[in-house]
Amino acid sequence: MVRNRVQCIIPPYVLEAIEANGTPEQRARAAATLRIDAVVRADRAEAPTAPPQPAADVTAHRRIYDAGNTTNLPGTLVRDEGDPDSADVCVNEVYDGFGTTLDLYGQVYSRNSVDDAGLDLIGTVHYATDFNNAMWDGEQAIFGDGDGSIFNRFTIAIDVIGHELTHAVTQYTAGLAYRNQSGALNESISDVFGSLVKQYHASPRQTADEADWLIGAGLWAPRIHGAALRSMKAPGTAYEDPLVGKDPQPATMDGYVTTRQDNGGVHLNSGIPNHAFYLAAVSFGGYAWEKAGRVWYDALTDPSLSSNAGFLEFAQLTVQKAEALFGADGRQRIHDAWAQVSITT
Ligand SMILES: [Zn+2]
Known part of the structure; x- marks a missing residue:
């Protein structure tokens, strides 16, 4: 198993441009996002490298958590597989985006979840405050709310959800080194x-x-x-x-x-x-x-x-x-x- 870095959708050069050009408030948020990215990276670098074990029933379940604008992962479980729609649009966007990603890999490529062994998919929404990023941390997907002035909520784009889960597919297959x-x-x-x-x-x-x-x-x-x-x-x-x-x-x-x-x-x-x-x-x-x-x-x-x-x-x-x-x-x-x-x- 290759040790993975945290993989973010927004590259550091965008956040650094905001730090250089933004209002004091925007600069502070960009700096905070860069800082949190680094903290998650450091946490995961010290974490055990063994991947989560596939579920026994080998059918992937989606589990969506709410971090409540903290950095605690995964947060509170708010929608489990088969649960009805949430009142929270972010929760539904991740649940449905996970579903389409499972369908594409399953129906087109006969792949059973990201690890091809039915791994449950974990996603956390409302991560941190005004957080301008989405990422795969080696074990789960994480979505910020965006600050509303530069970025919208990061669950809004289904390709970003598919992007994060594909980092997991790569992790379980070629393990392409992230440099x-x-x-x-x-x-x-x-x-x-x-x-x-x-x-x-x-x-x-x-x-x-x-x-x-x-x-x-x-x-x-x-x-x-x-x-x-x-x-x-x-x-x-x-x-x-x-x-x-x-x-x-x-x-x-x-x-x-x-x-x-x-x-x-x-x-x-x-x-x-x-x-x-x-x-x-x-x-x-x-x-x-x-x-x-x-x-x-x-x-x-x-x-x-x-x-x-x-x-x-x-x-x-x-x-x-x-x-x-x-x-x-x-x-x-x-x-x-x-x-x-x-x-x-
Ligand atoms: Zn990426």
């Missing part, structure tokens, strides 16, 4: 399947051409000039605002960012494999989870994928999987998608 290229792949895979959860959940379901390929649409409060946190279709264009800065994601290796910040740019360079997936999905056409998603899922869950895999190792594995699944035509489409982001398989 540099393997970390950017880890982030990208969470965006890929988070976006597929959103497309699968839409009514009617969306094809690759119909999807917006945005991650976290609705998360920015109205005053912030931005459509979402990230764009898989056009990395680097999701937001631009004096308070939070400009989306810094590259779309191809030509813009690859070498940095020590953000665990070596895990939320930056993820734009490159994100864009390759988008290109592959559009090339195949139809529902993205059926072909491109299947190729990515088979690569992620192949025991030969190393925990320190770089972009090229993963890309080469997707080409192999595409050929096995869809023959020479599939192989060519995946090869071409990676070539367009300047990765030659």
